[in-house]
Amino acid sequence: MTRKDYIEKINQNLKHLTKDELKDVSILTTAQYGVRLKVAEKEYIEKEIANLTPQLQQQTLPVVPECVAEWIEILKTKGLKPLKNPETYGETGFTEEKLQNIVFWISEHQEDYMRAWLDGYTVEKPQLFYLKNKLTTSYLALDINTGYYEHWGEEIIPKLPKKQGYKLSFTQQEIDSMQTGSYEQIKVEDGE
Template sequence: MTKFELPEKPKKTNTSEDFNNLRKAVDELDKFDYAWKTHANKADRRINAANKYIEELERENQRLIANAKPQQALPVVPECVAEFIEDCKKEGECLFGIFADATRVEHDMPDLVYFWLGDEGNNDELFARAWLDGYTVEKLQLFYIELPNVYGLKNKILVSKVENGIIVEFSNGKNYALKFTEQEIKSIDERYWQFAVPVEDGE
């Protein structure tokens, strides 16, 4: 039997059309590569510019922090001083006028403010800061005047009314008892200070 062999398949040869198609494909790839590289370069430049700007901001921030003056806390003044400042400002008074006037009568300055400014502690500068920058009001400790039990009474005897610097009424328990500052108690009579009992929070 004779063996038949298939003829060899002819090899495809590249025609000029194939070369043209290949050249077009390569050109398209070059265009894409160029566009991508251009876009990437622009993005890199923007990122670098943004990083430089961030570094400048951080340096400026550090400079400001280093040069910043610590903010001073607002001065703490008694309630009577705070009220006097607000009253003067409502009436259109100026700070210079308060200090320029040698007498306290002109501004109807309360005794407590007058003594706090001068005799008590020379608080002129503190007063000026409070006037100009604002203030926080000092929370004064309040007290009851609790008198000793007499005649075997069970309830505590507390002062409930004062008139013209004289104690005129008492109460059993704290419901009607007056609350005083240390200065107010001593202004009635310094001997009452020994009977002062602190007012607790919420009372």
């Protein structure tokens, strides 16, 4: 049946209807049109969601310092809200300095903190440094077993990380707690 035949058949059927029946047909036609619009709108929205989902999944998670990650896990484990103040919550075991670092980071990165709370996070890897003595050109190494610092030549750097019990690279926080006046900080590149 062609479209023209279909329209002609509808018109013949409509001629036999009373005025009240025609009103009902009009109401039903309008309702059916509204339903079709809603179905089309729903399909459009579902298509948009399908198109946006991969983009949202590709967004990287916020990077948070290790102390903030610990704080988030404490709160979630205890079923507490994300806006609990670390300085007024006494059961963390954190030092006062660590608590202040958490509060400062959260205040400076509120959006990242809430995204980390809701979506998850990646823990920040602290930048590591070698400490090279400016006078002797040897590198500082910590014997983890004894707690004593030793000096090693440059040729040992590639071998030392494989050697058990020695630490050759240090975080900025560790360096700040040492007296390193005669040492040059050399960034450890990723993969070293």
